[in-house]
Amino acid sequence: MKNFCYKYNRFLNFHQKYYFQFRKYTNLKSVLMQAENRTYAQAVEGLNSLQSNAAVLKSIGKSNDRNSRSLPEMREFCQKLGYEPHDFDSLNIIHVTGTKGKGSTCALVESILRNFYSSRKESMTNKIRTGLFTSPHLVAVRERICLDGTMLSEEEFTKYFFECWDKLELNNLQQGDEDKQIKPGYFRYITLMAFHVFMKEKVDVAIMEVGIGGEYDSTNIIEKPTVCGVSSLGIDHQRYLGETIDLIAWHKGGIFKANVPAVTIDQPPIAFDVLKKRAKDVNAPFTQVETHTKESLGNINIGLAGRHQLKNASLAIELCRIWLEKHRNIKFSNEKVPQEFVPGLTKVRWSGRSQQLVLEKYPKITWFLDGAHTLESMQVCADWFSEAVIAKMDKSIERILVFNCTADRNGAEMIKQITSKNPYIHFDHANFCTNITFTTNQFKPDLQNNTIRIDENLNFQKTLAEIWPTLIPKSQTSDAHVFPTIQNAINWILEHCKESEREVQVLVTGSLHLVGGVMAVLEIDV
Structure with missing residues:
Protein backbone atom coordinates (compact mmCIF):
# COMPACT_ATOMS: atom_id res chain seq x y z
CA MET A 1 0.00 0.00 0.00
CA LYS A 2 2.84 2.38 0.86
CA ASN A 3 4.55 1.68 -2.47
CA PHE A 4 1.28 2.29 -4.30
CA CYS A 5 0.80 5.70 -2.63
CA TYR A 6 4.35 6.69 -3.53
CA LYS A 7 3.83 5.83 -7.21
CA TYR A 8 0.44 7.51 -7.25
CA ASN A 9 1.88 10.77 -5.85
CA ARG A 10 4.66 10.70 -8.48
CA PHE A 11 2.00 10.23 -11.13
CA LEU A 12 0.03 13.25 -9.82
CA ASN A 13 3.13 15.43 -9.58
CA PHE A 14 4.15 14.52 -13.13
CA HIS A 15 0.76 15.41 -14.59
CA GLN A 16 0.41 18.51 -12.41
CA LYS A 17 3.78 19.78 -13.64
CA TYR A 18 2.83 19.46 -17.28
CA TYR A 19 -0.66 20.76 -16.63
CA PHE A 20 0.76 24.01 -15.29
CA GLN A 21 3.28 24.23 -18.15
CA PHE A 22 0.42 23.77 -20.61
CA ARG A 23 -1.65 26.34 -18.73
CA LYS A 24 1.22 28.85 -18.83
CA TYR A 25 1.68 28.24 -22.56
CA THR A 26 -2.02 28.67 -23.33
CA ASN A 27 -2.21 31.81 -21.17
CA LEU A 28 0.82 33.31 -22.94
CA LYS A 29 -0.74 32.48 -26.28
CA SER A 30 -4.04 34.00 -25.13
CA VAL A 31 -2.36 37.25 -24.12
CA LEU A 32 -0.59 37.50 -27.45
CA MET A 33 -3.80 36.84 -29.37
CA GLN A 34 -5.58 39.61 -27.45
CA ALA A 35 -3.31 42.21 -29.07
CA GLU A 36 -5.62 42.48 -32.09
CA ASN A 37 -8.91 44.36 -32.31
CA ARG A 38 -8.43 46.33 -29.10
CA THR A 39 -10.52 49.50 -28.70
CA TYR A 40 -9.94 52.84 -26.99
CA ALA A 41 -12.90 52.13 -24.70
CA GLN A 42 -11.21 48.91 -23.56
CA ALA A 43 -7.97 50.80 -22.92
CA VAL A 44 -9.73 53.38 -20.74
CA GLU A 45 -11.63 50.63 -18.94
CA GLY A 46 -8.35 48.85 -18.21
CA LEU A 47 -6.74 52.06 -16.99
CA ASN A 48 -9.69 52.86 -14.73
CA SER A 49 -9.42 49.40 -13.19
CA LEU A 50 -6.05 50.54 -11.76
CA GLN A 51 -7.48 53.48 -9.83
CA SER A 52 -6.90 53.45 -6.10
CA ASN A 53 -9.89 54.05 -3.91
CA ALA A 54 -10.00 56.81 -1.33
CA ALA A 55 -9.22 54.43 1.55
CA VAL A 56 -6.03 53.22 -0.10
CA LEU A 57 -4.91 56.78 -0.82
CA LYS A 58 -5.53 57.68 2.80
CA SER A 59 -3.37 54.78 3.99
CA ILE A 60 -0.60 55.84 1.62
CA GLY A 61 -0.65 59.32 3.11
CA LYS A 62 -0.04 57.88 6.59
CA SER A 63 2.60 55.33 5.63
CA ASN A 64 6.28 56.25 5.51
CA ASP A 65 7.02 52.67 4.49
CA ARG A 66 4.76 53.10 1.47
CA ASN A 67 6.78 56.16 0.43
CA SER A 68 10.08 54.33 0.77
CA ARG A 69 8.82 51.53 -1.50
CA SER A 70 7.38 53.87 -4.13
CA LEU A 71 10.38 54.41 -6.41
CA PRO A 72 11.89 50.90 -6.09
CA GLU A 73 8.51 49.49 -7.16
CA MET A 74 8.33 51.97 -10.04
CA ARG A 75 11.79 50.90 -11.22
CA GLU A 76 10.68 47.26 -11.14
CA PHE A 77 7.71 48.07 -13.37
CA CYS A 78 10.08 49.89 -15.74
CA GLN A 79 12.21 46.78 -15.98
CA LYS A 80 9.15 44.66 -16.71
CA LEU A 81 8.51 46.92 -19.71
CA GLY A 82 12.08 46.43 -20.85
CA TYR A 83 13.56 49.71 -19.64
CA GLU A 84 16.09 50.79 -17.08
CA PRO A 85 15.53 54.30 -15.66
CA HIS A 86 18.82 55.53 -17.14
CA ASP A 87 17.41 54.72 -20.60
CA PHE A 88 15.22 57.78 -20.21
CA ASP A 89 18.28 60.04 -20.08
CA SER A 90 18.08 60.04 -23.88
CA LEU A 91 14.79 61.97 -23.64
CA ASN A 92 16.66 65.12 -22.50
CA ILE A 93 14.03 65.66 -19.82
CA ILE A 94 12.81 68.92 -18.33
CA HIS A 95 11.32 67.96 -14.95
CA VAL A 96 8.89 70.42 -13.31
CA THR A 97 7.27 70.43 -9.89
CA GLY A 98 5.43 73.01 -7.79
CA THR A 99 2.04 73.68 -6.21
CA LYS A 100 0.61 76.29 -8.57
CA GLY A 101 1.44 76.79 -12.20
CA LYS A 102 3.54 73.71 -12.88
CA GLY A 103 1.17 72.59 -15.64
CA SER A 104 1.12 76.05 -17.21
CA THR A 105 4.91 76.20 -16.99
CA CYS A 106 5.19 72.85 -18.78
CA ALA A 107 2.79 74.05 -21.48
CA LEU A 108 4.85 77.21 -21.96
CA VAL A 109 8.11 75.24 -22.15
CA GLU A 110 6.65 72.88 -24.74
CA SER A 111 5.30 75.71 -26.88
CA ILE A 112 8.55 77.71 -26.75
CA LEU A 113 10.68 74.74 -27.82
CA ARG A 114 8.25 73.48 -30.47
CA ASN A 115 8.03 76.93 -32.06
CA PHE A 116 11.65 77.94 -31.51
CA TYR A 117 12.79 77.47 -35.09
CA SER A 118 9.61 78.81 -36.71
CA SER A 119 11.28 82.13 -37.54
CA ARG A 120 14.58 80.59 -38.65
CA LYS A 121 15.65 79.37 -42.06
CA GLU A 122 16.63 75.98 -40.67
CA SER A 123 13.17 75.44 -39.15
CA MET A 124 12.45 72.29 -41.15
CA THR A 125 15.73 70.51 -40.42
CA ASN A 126 16.14 71.53 -36.78
CA LYS A 127 12.57 71.32 -35.58
CA ILE A 128 12.38 70.15 -31.97
CA ARG A 129 10.11 67.14 -31.48
CA THR A 130 8.40 67.53 -28.12
CA GLY A 131 6.76 65.16 -25.69
CA LEU A 132 4.60 66.55 -22.88
CA PHE A 133 3.30 64.65 -19.85
CA THR A 134 0.86 66.43 -17.53
CA SER A 135 -1.98 65.67 -15.14
CA PRO A 136 -4.84 65.60 -14.50
CA HIS A 137 -6.80 65.54 -17.74
CA LEU A 138 -9.94 67.58 -18.29
CA VAL A 139 -12.08 65.60 -20.74
CA ALA A 140 -10.01 62.75 -22.24
CA VAL A 141 -7.16 60.86 -20.61
CA ARG A 142 -5.24 61.19 -23.88
CA GLU A 143 -4.58 64.84 -22.95
CA ARG A 144 -1.94 63.66 -20.48
CA ILE A 145 0.45 62.51 -23.21
CA CYS A 146 1.09 64.91 -26.09
CA LEU A 147 3.42 64.76 -29.08
CA ASP A 148 4.36 68.02 -30.81
CA GLY A 149 1.61 69.87 -28.98
CA THR A 150 -1.17 67.40 -29.86
CA MET A 151 -2.65 64.78 -27.56
CA LEU A 152 -2.45 61.17 -28.66
CA SER A 153 -5.20 60.00 -30.99
CA GLU A 154 -7.50 57.26 -29.74
CA GLU A 155 -5.69 54.80 -32.02
CA GLU A 156 -2.26 55.86 -30.73
CA PHE A 157 -3.36 55.73 -27.11
CA THR A 158 -4.89 52.27 -27.58
CA LYS A 159 -1.77 50.95 -29.31
CA TYR A 160 0.68 52.16 -26.68
CA PHE A 161 -1.61 51.35 -23.76
CA PHE A 162 -1.83 47.69 -24.72
CA GLU A 163 1.85 47.43 -25.58
CA CYS A 164 2.52 48.23 -21.92
CA TRP A 165 -0.42 46.18 -20.63
CA ASP A 166 0.58 43.05 -22.52
CA LYS A 167 4.23 43.29 -21.51
CA LEU A 168 3.19 43.42 -17.86
CA GLU A 169 0.78 40.50 -18.38
CA LEU A 170 3.46 38.42 -20.07
CA ASN A 171 5.95 39.24 -17.36
CA ASN A 172 3.51 38.14 -14.66
CA LEU A 173 2.88 34.86 -16.49
CA GLN A 174 6.55 34.16 -17.06
CA GLN A 175 7.22 34.78 -13.37
CA GLY A 176 4.35 32.49 -12.39
CA ASP A 177 2.28 35.42 -11.07
CA GLU A 178 -0.65 35.11 -13.47
CA ASP A 179 -3.14 34.90 -10.61
CA LYS A 180 -1.78 38.01 -8.86
CA GLN A 181 -2.41 40.42 -11.76
CA ILE A 182 0.43 42.62 -10.57
CA LYS A 183 0.17 46.05 -12.20
CA PRO A 184 0.97 49.61 -11.18
CA GLY A 185 -1.73 52.01 -10.04
CA TYR A 186 -3.41 54.51 -12.34
CA PHE A 187 -0.87 57.36 -12.18
CA ARG A 188 2.13 55.04 -12.19
CA TYR A 189 0.77 53.25 -15.24
CA ILE A 190 0.13 56.41 -17.24
CA THR A 191 3.61 57.68 -16.24
CA LEU A 192 5.22 54.46 -17.48
CA MET A 193 3.16 54.69 -20.64
CA ALA A 194 4.35 58.27 -21.23
CA PHE A 195 7.99 57.19 -20.97
CA HIS A 196 7.26 54.32 -23.37
CA VAL A 197 5.55 56.62 -25.89
CA PHE A 198 8.36 59.17 -25.80
CA MET A 199 10.99 56.46 -26.26
CA LYS A 200 9.16 54.88 -29.18
CA GLU A 201 8.46 58.25 -30.82
CA LYS A 202 12.08 59.38 -30.31
CA VAL A 203 11.21 62.85 -29.02
CA ASP A 204 14.01 65.40 -28.69
CA VAL A 205 12.73 66.60 -25.34
CA ALA A 206 10.27 65.23 -22.79
CA ILE A 207 8.65 67.79 -20.48
CA MET A 208 7.50 65.88 -17.41
CA GLU A 209 5.16 67.38 -14.83
CA VAL A 210 5.34 65.90 -11.33
CA GLY A 211 2.09 64.42 -10.03
CA ILE A 212 2.24 65.07 -6.27
CA GLY A 213 5.29 66.33 -4.39
CA GLY A 214 8.47 65.15 -6.02
CA GLU A 215 10.62 63.04 -3.70
CA TYR A 216 8.43 59.94 -3.96
CA ASP A 217 6.52 60.84 -7.12
CA SER A 218 6.40 58.26 -9.92
CA THR A 219 8.16 60.62 -12.31
CA ASN A 220 11.16 60.79 -9.99
CA ILE A 221 12.71 57.62 -11.38
CA ILE A 222 14.35 60.09 -13.78
CA GLU A 223 18.08 59.93 -13.12
CA LYS A 224 19.69 62.57 -15.32
CA PRO A 225 17.30 65.30 -16.52
CA THR A 226 18.63 68.31 -18.37
CA VAL A 227 17.12 70.78 -15.92
CA CYS A 228 14.62 70.82 -13.03
CA GLY A 229 12.12 73.59 -12.32
CA VAL A 230 9.97 74.54 -9.32
CA SER A 231 6.91 76.75 -9.85
CA SER A 232 5.11 78.65 -7.06
CA LEU A 233 4.77 76.74 -3.80
CA GLY A 234 1.77 76.79 -1.49
CA ILE A 235 -0.24 74.61 0.87
CA ASP A 236 -1.85 71.62 -0.84
CA HIS A 237 -1.97 67.82 -0.53
CA GLN A 238 -1.13 68.12 3.17
CA ARG A 239 -2.12 64.48 3.77
CA TYR A 240 0.78 63.36 1.60
CA LEU A 241 3.29 66.22 1.89
CA GLY A 242 2.85 67.71 5.34
CA GLU A 243 0.99 70.62 6.87
CA THR A 244 3.64 73.34 6.53
CA ILE A 245 5.29 75.05 3.58
CA ASP A 246 8.79 73.87 4.56
CA LEU A 247 7.71 70.21 4.57
CA ILE A 248 6.04 70.68 1.21
CA ALA A 249 9.16 72.38 -0.19
CA TRP A 250 11.26 69.41 1.00
CA HIS A 251 9.16 67.05 -1.12
CA LYS A 252 9.28 69.35 -4.14
CA GLY A 253 13.06 69.67 -3.93
CA GLY A 254 13.31 65.88 -4.08
CA ILE A 255 13.53 66.03 -7.87
CA PHE A 256 16.92 67.82 -7.79
CA LYS A 257 19.83 65.76 -9.15
CA ALA A 258 23.60 66.04 -8.88
CA ASN A 259 25.11 68.55 -11.32
CA VAL A 260 21.72 69.22 -12.91
CA PRO A 261 20.59 72.88 -12.87
CA ALA A 262 17.67 73.56 -10.51
CA VAL A 263 15.62 76.67 -11.21
CA THR A 264 12.86 78.34 -9.22
CA ILE A 265 11.00 81.63 -9.11
CA ASP A 266 10.39 83.74 -6.01
CA GLN A 267 9.07 81.65 -3.13
CA PRO A 268 8.07 82.17 0.51
CA PRO A 269 11.41 82.64 2.36
CA ILE A 270 11.22 79.41 4.36
CA ALA A 271 10.35 77.42 1.24
CA PHE A 272 13.20 79.02 -0.69
CA ASP A 273 15.67 78.12 2.06
CA VAL A 274 14.55 74.48 2.01
CA LEU A 275 14.88 74.29 -1.79
CA LYS A 276 18.32 75.87 -1.66
CA LYS A 277 19.50 73.38 0.96
CA ARG A 278 18.11 70.41 -0.98
CA ALA A 279 19.98 71.61 -4.05
CA LYS A 280 23.19 72.04 -2.08
CA ASP A 281 22.85 68.56 -0.54
CA VAL A 282 22.96 66.93 -3.99
CA ASN A 283 25.34 69.45 -5.57
CA ALA A 284 22.74 70.85 -7.98
CA PRO A 285 23.45 74.38 -9.33
CA PHE A 286 20.57 76.45 -7.92
CA THR A 287 19.07 79.59 -9.49
CA GLN A 288 16.16 81.85 -8.62
CA VAL A 289 14.94 83.81 -11.64
CA GLU A 290 13.34 87.22 -11.49
CA THR A 291 9.74 87.52 -12.58
CA HIS A 292 9.32 89.36 -15.85
CA THR A 293 7.05 92.35 -16.19
CA LYS A 294 4.89 92.82 -19.25
CA GLU A 295 7.32 95.54 -20.31
CA SER A 296 10.40 93.34 -19.96
CA LEU A 297 8.62 90.77 -22.13
CA GLY A 298 8.35 93.40 -24.83
CA ASN A 299 4.63 93.98 -24.14
CA ILE A 300 3.74 90.74 -25.90
CA ASN A 301 0.50 89.00 -24.96
CA ILE A 302 1.21 85.60 -23.42
CA GLY A 303 -1.23 83.01 -24.74
CA LEU A 304 -2.35 82.25 -21.16
CA ALA A 305 -4.48 84.85 -19.38
CA GLY A 306 -3.74 86.37 -15.99
CA ARG A 307 -0.90 88.31 -14.39
CA HIS A 308 0.24 85.17 -12.59
CA GLN A 309 1.38 83.73 -15.93
CA LEU A 310 4.30 86.18 -15.88
CA LYS A 311 5.84 84.02 -13.14
CA ASN A 312 5.28 80.82 -15.06
CA ALA A 313 6.62 82.38 -18.26
CA SER A 314 9.75 83.59 -16.44
CA LEU A 315 10.47 80.08 -15.18
CA ALA A 316 9.72 78.53 -18.59
CA ILE A 317 12.05 80.96 -20.36
CA GLU A 318 14.98 80.01 -18.14
CA LEU A 319 14.29 76.27 -18.44
CA CYS A 320 14.23 76.58 -22.24
CA ARG A 321 17.38 78.71 -22.28
CA ILE A 322 19.30 76.05 -20.33
CA TRP A 323 17.95 73.23 -22.51
CA LEU A 324 18.82 74.96 -25.79
CA GLU A 325 22.31 75.84 -24.64
CA LYS A 326 23.00 72.21 -23.77
CA HIS A 327 21.26 70.37 -26.60
CA ARG A 328 21.41 72.90 -29.45
CA ASN A 329 24.63 74.65 -28.43
CA ILE A 330 22.90 78.02 -28.71
CA LYS A 331 24.47 80.79 -26.66
CA PHE A 332 22.10 83.58 -25.76
CA SER A 333 23.10 87.19 -25.24
CA ASN A 334 22.05 89.17 -22.20
CA GLU A 335 18.68 89.98 -23.73
CA LYS A 336 15.99 88.99 -21.27
CA VAL A 337 13.71 87.26 -23.76
CA PRO A 338 15.21 85.80 -26.95
CA GLN A 339 13.11 86.73 -29.96
CA GLU A 340 12.83 83.06 -30.93
CA PHE A 341 10.86 82.49 -27.69
CA VAL A 342 8.11 84.96 -28.61
CA PRO A 343 6.13 82.68 -30.99
CA GLY A 344 5.87 80.00 -28.33
CA LEU A 345 4.90 82.47 -25.60
CA THR A 346 2.09 83.94 -27.68
CA LYS A 347 0.78 80.71 -29.24
CA VAL A 348 0.63 78.60 -26.06
CA ARG A 349 -2.75 77.18 -25.08
CA TRP A 350 -3.71 75.49 -21.80
CA SER A 351 -7.38 74.67 -21.49
CA GLY A 352 -9.34 75.09 -18.28
CA ARG A 353 -6.93 77.55 -16.71
CA SER A 354 -7.98 81.21 -16.78
Missing part, protein backbone atom coordinates in the same frame (compact mmCIF):
# COMPACT_ATOMS: atom_id res chain seq x y z
CA GLN A 355 -9.92 80.45 -19.95
CA GLN A 356 -12.62 82.76 -21.27
CA LEU A 357 -14.85 81.78 -24.16
CA VAL A 358 -18.21 82.28 -25.86
CA LEU A 359 -19.80 79.30 -27.60
CA GLU A 360 -21.64 79.72 -30.88
CA LYS A 361 -24.56 77.69 -29.53
CA TYR A 362 -25.00 79.99 -26.51
CA PRO A 363 -24.00 83.51 -27.64
CA LYS A 364 -25.50 85.23 -24.58
CA ILE A 365 -23.20 83.38 -22.18
CA THR A 366 -19.52 84.08 -21.51
CA TRP A 367 -17.85 81.16 -19.75
CA PHE A 368 -14.92 81.73 -17.39
CA LEU A 369 -13.15 78.44 -16.59
CA ASP A 370 -10.39 78.11 -14.02
CA GLY A 371 -9.40 74.93 -12.21
CA ALA A 372 -8.16 76.74 -9.10
CA HIS A 373 -8.24 74.29 -6.18
CA THR A 374 -6.19 75.88 -3.38
CA LEU A 375 -6.63 79.11 -1.42
CA GLU A 376 -3.65 80.67 -3.21
CA SER A 377 -4.81 79.64 -6.66
CA MET A 378 -8.32 80.87 -5.85
CA GLN A 379 -6.84 84.29 -5.04
CA VAL A 380 -5.22 84.25 -8.47
CA CYS A 381 -8.53 83.22 -10.04
CA ALA A 382 -10.25 86.12 -8.26
CA ASP A 383 -7.69 88.59 -9.66
CA TRP A 384 -8.12 87.22 -13.18
CA PHE A 385 -11.92 87.15 -13.09
CA SER A 386 -12.13 90.63 -11.59
CA GLU A 387 -9.88 92.08 -14.27
CA ALA A 388 -11.73 90.21 -17.01
CA VAL A 389 -15.22 91.47 -16.09
CA ILE A 390 -14.41 94.92 -14.74
CA ALA A 391 -15.08 96.47 -18.15
CA LYS A 392 -18.68 95.27 -17.98
CA MET A 393 -20.01 96.23 -14.60
CA ASP A 394 -23.47 97.41 -15.67
CA LYS A 395 -26.48 95.88 -13.96
CA SER A 396 -27.81 94.34 -17.15
CA ILE A 397 -25.29 91.51 -16.78
CA GLU A 398 -26.19 88.46 -14.73
CA ARG A 399 -23.43 86.42 -13.05
CA ILE A 400 -23.53 82.79 -11.96
CA LEU A 401 -20.93 80.90 -9.92
CA VAL A 402 -20.52 77.14 -10.45
CA PHE A 403 -18.40 75.68 -7.66
CA ASN A 404 -17.19 72.47 -6.13
CA CYS A 405 -14.06 71.33 -4.35
CA THR A 406 -13.08 68.18 -2.49
CA ALA A 407 -14.57 67.94 0.98
CA ASP A 408 -11.13 67.97 2.63
CA ARG A 409 -10.62 71.58 1.49
CA ASN A 410 -12.18 74.64 3.08
CA GLY A 411 -14.82 75.45 0.49
CA ALA A 412 -16.10 78.51 2.34
CA GLU A 413 -12.66 80.13 2.51
CA MET A 414 -12.07 79.38 -1.16
CA ILE A 415 -15.35 81.03 -2.14
CA LYS A 416 -14.52 84.08 -0.01
CA GLN A 417 -11.48 84.73 -2.21
CA ILE A 418 -13.90 85.30 -5.09
CA THR A 419 -16.74 87.13 -3.37
CA SER A 420 -14.55 89.49 -1.34
CA LYS A 421 -12.13 90.42 -4.14
CA ASN A 422 -14.38 93.03 -5.67
CA PRO A 423 -17.61 93.90 -3.79
CA TYR A 424 -19.06 95.38 -6.95
CA ILE A 425 -19.04 91.98 -8.67
CA HIS A 426 -22.38 90.48 -7.76
CA PHE A 427 -23.29 86.82 -8.33
CA ASP A 428 -27.02 86.44 -8.87
CA HIS A 429 -26.85 82.67 -8.47
CA ALA A 430 -24.46 80.09 -7.04
CA ASN A 431 -24.69 76.50 -8.28
CA PHE A 432 -23.07 73.87 -6.04
CA CYS A 433 -22.70 70.40 -7.53
CA THR A 434 -20.67 67.22 -7.19
CA ASN A 435 -17.84 66.27 -9.55
CA ILE A 436 -19.99 63.58 -11.17
CA THR A 437 -20.22 64.76 -14.76
CA PHE A 438 -23.17 63.04 -16.43
CA THR A 439 -26.28 61.21 -15.46
CA THR A 440 -25.82 57.43 -15.55
CA ASN A 441 -26.98 56.88 -19.11
CA GLN A 442 -24.40 59.35 -20.46
CA PHE A 443 -21.41 58.09 -18.51
CA LYS A 444 -17.98 58.93 -19.97
CA PRO A 445 -15.23 56.49 -18.83
CA ASP A 446 -12.44 59.10 -19.23
CA LEU A 447 -14.05 61.09 -16.42
CA GLN A 448 -14.41 58.20 -13.99
CA ASN A 449 -12.60 58.98 -10.76
CA ASN A 450 -12.69 56.31 -8.04
CA THR A 451 -10.41 58.32 -5.77
CA ILE A 452 -13.14 60.84 -4.97
CA ARG A 453 -15.82 59.72 -2.56
CA ILE A 454 -19.20 61.21 -3.49
CA ASP A 455 -21.77 61.87 -0.78
CA GLU A 456 -25.07 60.86 -2.34
CA ASN A 457 -26.90 63.01 0.21
CA LEU A 458 -25.03 66.08 -1.11
CA ASN A 459 -24.30 67.22 2.46
CA PHE A 460 -21.19 69.17 1.44
CA GLN A 461 -23.02 70.98 -1.36
CA LYS A 462 -26.01 71.70 0.90
CA THR A 463 -23.72 73.14 3.55
CA LEU A 464 -22.13 75.51 1.02
CA ALA A 465 -25.57 76.56 -0.19
CA GLU A 466 -26.71 77.27 3.39
CA ILE A 467 -23.72 79.46 4.22
CA TRP A 468 -23.65 81.17 0.81
CA PRO A 469 -25.54 84.27 2.10
CA THR A 470 -22.78 84.80 4.69
CA LEU A 471 -20.05 84.68 2.02
CA ILE A 472 -21.36 87.59 -0.05
CA PRO A 473 -21.62 91.30 0.88
CA LYS A 474 -24.63 92.05 3.11
CA SER A 475 -25.96 94.49 0.55
CA GLN A 476 -26.38 91.73 -2.03
CA THR A 477 -28.98 89.02 -2.47
CA SER A 478 -28.28 85.80 -4.32
CA ASP A 479 -29.89 82.41 -4.78
CA ALA A 480 -28.04 79.16 -4.10
CA HIS A 481 -28.84 75.86 -5.82
CA VAL A 482 -27.66 72.29 -5.24
CA PHE A 483 -27.29 69.70 -8.02
CA PRO A 484 -26.25 66.02 -8.01
CA THR A 485 -24.22 66.28 -11.24
CA ILE A 486 -22.35 68.86 -13.30
CA GLN A 487 -24.75 68.24 -16.16
CA ASN A 488 -27.71 69.18 -13.95
CA ALA A 489 -25.99 72.41 -12.91
CA ILE A 490 -25.17 73.40 -16.50
CA ASN A 491 -28.61 72.43 -17.83
CA TRP A 492 -30.17 74.70 -15.22
CA ILE A 493 -28.04 77.60 -16.48
CA LEU A 494 -28.96 76.94 -20.11
CA GLU A 495 -32.67 76.76 -19.31
CA HIS A 496 -32.45 79.85 -17.10
CA CYS A 497 -30.78 81.82 -19.89
CA LYS A 498 -33.57 80.98 -22.32
CA GLU A 499 -35.97 82.85 -20.07
CA SER A 500 -33.65 85.79 -19.41
CA GLU A 501 -32.94 88.68 -21.74
CA ARG A 502 -29.76 89.60 -19.87
CA GLU A 503 -26.20 88.79 -20.85
CA VAL A 504 -24.76 86.10 -18.57
CA GLN A 505 -21.24 85.54 -17.21
CA VAL A 506 -20.57 82.12 -15.67
CA LEU A 507 -17.51 81.47 -13.49
CA VAL A 508 -16.63 77.77 -13.07
CA THR A 509 -13.94 77.12 -10.47
CA GLY A 510 -12.81 75.11 -7.43
CA SER A 511 -11.62 71.95 -9.17
CA LEU A 512 -10.05 70.86 -12.43
CA HIS A 513 -12.39 67.87 -12.37
CA LEU A 514 -15.33 70.28 -12.26
CA VAL A 515 -13.93 72.36 -15.13
CA GLY A 516 -13.30 69.23 -17.18
CA GLY A 517 -16.82 68.03 -16.53
CA VAL A 518 -18.29 71.35 -17.67
CA MET A 519 -16.20 71.19 -20.84
CA ALA A 520 -17.49 67.68 -21.49
CA VAL A 521 -21.12 68.69 -20.98
CA LEU A 522 -20.74 71.72 -23.26
CA GLU A 523 -18.65 69.71 -25.76
CA ILE A 524 -15.78 72.20 -25.61
CA ASP A 525 -12.63 71.04 -27.40
CA VAL A 526 -9.51 70.85 -25.26
